[in-house]
Amino acid sequence: MTFAERLASGPVLLLDGGMGSMLFARGLGAGESPEHWTLARGSEVVAIHRAYVEAGSDAVQTNSFGAHPLRLAAAGLAGRASEVARVSAAHARASAARYVIGDIGPTGEYLPPVGLGDAEEFRRGFTELGRAFAAAGVDALHVETMSDLAEARSALAALLEAAPGIPVCVSLTFERRRRGFFTVMGDRLEEALPSLRDAGAAAVGANCTLASADFLALATTARSSCAGPLVFQPNAGAPRLEAGQAVYDQTPEEFAADVADIAAILGATGGAGAVGGCCGTDPRFIAALAAELARRGLR
Amino acid sequence: MPSPLPPPPIPPIAPIVPIAAMRDAVVAGDAARARELAVALVASGTDLIAAVEDGFGAGIRRVGELWEEGEYFLPELVQGAEAMKAAMSEILPALALRRGGSLARGRVVLGTVKGDLHDIGKGLVGVLLAAHGFEVHDLGHDVPVERFLAKAREIDADIVAASALLTTTMPEQRRLAEAIAASDLARKPKVLIGGAPTSPGWAASFGATHAENALRAVAAAEALLP
Numbered sequence: 001m002t003f004a005e006r007l008a009s010g011p012v013l014l015l016d017g018g019m020g021s022m023l024f025a026r027g028l029g030a031g032e033s034p035e036h037w038t039l040a041r042g043s044e045v046v047a048i049h050r051a052y053v054e055a056g057s058d059a060v061q062t063n064s065f066g067a068h069p070l071r072l073a074a075a076g077l078a079g080r081a082s083e084v085a086r087v088s089a090a091h092a093r094a095s096a097a098r099y100v101i102g103d104i105g106p107t108g109e110y111l112p113p114v115g116l117g118d119a120e121e122f123r124r125g126f127t128e129l130g131r132a133f134a135a136a137g138v139d140a141l142h143v144e145t146m147s148d149l150a151e152a153r154s155a156l157a158a159l160l161e162a163a164p165g166i167p168v169c170v171s172l173t174f175e176r177r178r179r180g181f182f183t184v185m186g187d188r189l190e191e192a193l194p195s196l197r198d199a200g201a202a203a204v205g206a207n208c209t210l211a212s213a214d215f216l217a218l219a220t221t222a223r224s225s226c227a228g229p230l231v232f233q234p235n236a237g238a239p240r241l242e243a244g245q246a247v248y249d250q251t252p253e254e255f256a257a258d259v260a261d262i263a264a265i266l267g268a269t270g271g272a273g274a275v276g277g278c279c280g281t282d283p284r285f286i287a288a289l290a291a292e293l294a295r296r297g298l299r
Numbered sequence: 300m301p302s303p304l305p306p307p308p309i310p311p312i313a314p315i316v317p318i319a320a321m322r323d324a325v326v327a328g329d330a331a332r333a334r335e336l337a338v339a340l341v342a343s344g345t346d347l348i349a350a351v352e353d354g355f356g357a358g359i360r361r362v363g364e365l366w367e368e369g370e371y372f373l374p375e376l377v378q379g380a381e382a383m384k385a386a387m388s389e390i391l392p393a394l395a396l397r398r399g400g401s402l403a404r405g406r407v408v409l410g411t412v413k414g415d416l417h418d419i420g421k422g423l424v425g426v427l428l429a430a431h432g433f434e435v436h437d438l439g440h441d442v443p444v445e446r447f448l449a450k451a452r453e454i455d456a457d458i459v460a461a462s463a464l465l466t467t468t469m470p471e472q473r474r475l476a477e478a479i480a481a482s483d484l485a486r487k488p489k490v491l492i493g494g495a496p497t498s499p500g501w502a503a504s505f506g507a508t509h510a511e512n513a514l515r516a517v518a519a520a521e522a523l524l525p
Contacts, residue, residue, distance in 0.1 A: 032414075074441075113374050114374055179369055179370075184372060185372055186374065
């Protein structure tokens with residue numbers, strides 16, 4: 001069953017959890033980009049993917065969040081975007097996950113009027129990543145943690161063209177404001193998600209910024225305003241710093257209970273979408289979520 | 300024969316610039332209009348400080364309120380600040396000329412700490428500080444402690460402001476504060492920090508001041524001035 005068929009007909013798909021926090025736990029230094037480990041310490045990355053597969057993830061997402069050429073250049077890895085995409089896909093494949101999703105994060109720059117980003121340069125970089133991931137044979141692509149709908153749309157359009165036939169999921173990152181859920185650019189959830197779906201996204205949703213309890217409210221709003229598969233990856237609560245280390249107070253069980261509620265909102269039948277975790281979540285969270293989904297008959 | 304009475308003072312002939320128009324230009328994020336009003340204001344010879352405070356200044360405060368209320372978002376906030384900056388770029392030189400000196404309210408070295416590429420919040424702080432009359436030296440992102448220190452020394456900074464958006468880069472803020480405290484600078488700049496994972500308690504643990512967001516950073520910087 002292809003990823004698209006599974007997304008359209010199966011029950012909720014279980015994604016993986018955080019990658020960055022896992023890399024830090026294995027010694028990624030401050031100031032070192034995660035993509036550097038894709039290029040230099042692949043066995044560590046494969047081990048993280050494997051841990052998620054063992055925890056129950058149906059799909060793992062490549063360690064390539066910062067692989068847009070603009071972002072790579074800022075991290076001292078200029079000109080290596082295609083290589084990061086290809087190598088990261090091989091690492092994800094080596095985990096024996098059922099599906100491999102090419103992960104694509106933002107450029108790290110902002111379009112006018114907020115920043116000086118060049119839309120054409122944005123598009124070129126996304127096109128390069130789309131071609132490289134398609135050549136590497138990924139099952140799907142996931143544009144995530146986008147705080148600007150315009151950038152997300154630019155990525156989606158470029159990827160649909162560069163990687164024909166490969167489903168593209170898109171997740172924005174929302175803040176909870178008095179009047180609802182908005183990106184920092186002011187894109188309103190109820191309008192942003194349907195617009196991405198209409199533009200050809202296989203699944204649309206949200207990740208990062210908010211913890212699972214806020215995501216429950218977010219998912220309710222999203223389900224009532226947008227048809228089709230949805231994808232949600234909340235953070236594990238808000239981090240606090242203890243002796244120089246990021247500490248997340250939420251337990252895997254609390255996270256799993258909230259995200260299983262989200263999965264129930266998505267629907268128990270086909271075309272529900274996918275859930276997983278973002279910053280601060282690790283294989284324990286995904287294992288707890290897998291158990292909770294099974295217990296409730298949602299997966 | 301008694302000398303004649305001195306003639307009454309001649310009122311300014313330039314048109315009065317409406318305060319509300321200045322405020323509205325900033326709230327609307329219209330930099331061209333704000334600059335045009337500022338030029339007219341300087342030419343009118345009225346009290347610039349009062350006009351800035353009640354006009355453009357009221358505008359940027361309103362923009363801040365609208366942002367905190369969730370009505371305005373990043374684009375509106377940035378455009379409001381740019382309009383304020385455009386107006387101040389006309390007014391500050393005129394004020395300095397009238398006063399016969401520099402009018403910068405304080406000199407700030409600004410940057411995102413080493414290992415951290417998050418630029419947007421920090422950039423916003425720079426725009427807003429400049430809009431409020433600070434002389435801002437923005438070193439960009441991924442700035443090592445040594446560069447903060449060198450620039451602070453070079454410009455005799457009042458404030459060093461450091462942003463960190465990652466729990467993994469926050470410790471750089473502490474390193475910066477400790478390096479400033481341990482430095483041989485005759486006048487040690489105050490340290491202002493911010494960024495999503497930071498907190499007042501974190502700042503206090505190394506004698507720095509915390510700002511929750513870009514607007515609060517302006518108020519905090521003003522409070523830190525001698």
